[in-house]
Amino acid sequence: MKFFIDTANLDQIKEAKDLGILDGVTTNPSLMAKEGIVGQDNILKHYAKICELVEGDVSAEVISTDFDGMVKEGKILATIAPNIVVKVPIIKEGVKAISWFTKNDIKTNCTLVFSVGQALIAAKAGATYLSPFIGRVDDTNWDGVQLISDIADLYQMQGFMTEILAASIRNSKHIVDAGLAGADVVTCPLSSITGLLKHPLTDIGLEKFLSDHRKANAGA
């Protein structure tokens, strides 16, 4: 399973990279705005900085909602670096754009996915990645992890190559559950990644090892 970090914050990307487990980055317009990155030039420069930091795929989202606009933006984004993935919403024009990018060897991440039907049409269009938003599904009192599982079953049954990228991860359990449900990739806030490390018995056990060592070696 690949680990992506879901942020446009360069310090957090570096911190995740230093763990040695980072496979890529996803961003979206809200995450860019959160970092105060505004204006097309600054946005493109920021994507370039992220692409220099990580070798893996970096998703950069289009703002246009029409086919021509998405293709125009996607072409510009794709020139930033070879690891750019053009992120496109699952709307009718988006499906047309994903088909176009696929035919023109530009990688895509189909975003804002909330149903198996949307996952099916995105895979038919040849999306490289599919981003079901599991946290937002849970917020509506449905089951985001079950959505991942259903999409994984469909893709396996039908032989689709689109990678399932579980997004809108809200906690560390989501990461484990998405993996068990068949996600190929998880994109998470740094806190959910580091949260995987936490267990009270690890802390207690480590403290005991260290105190036993200190006692045994006192004066040695």
Ligand code: G3P
């Ligand atoms: O990048 C898309 C997705 O991960 C958004 O997550 O927490 O805003 O629902 P969230």
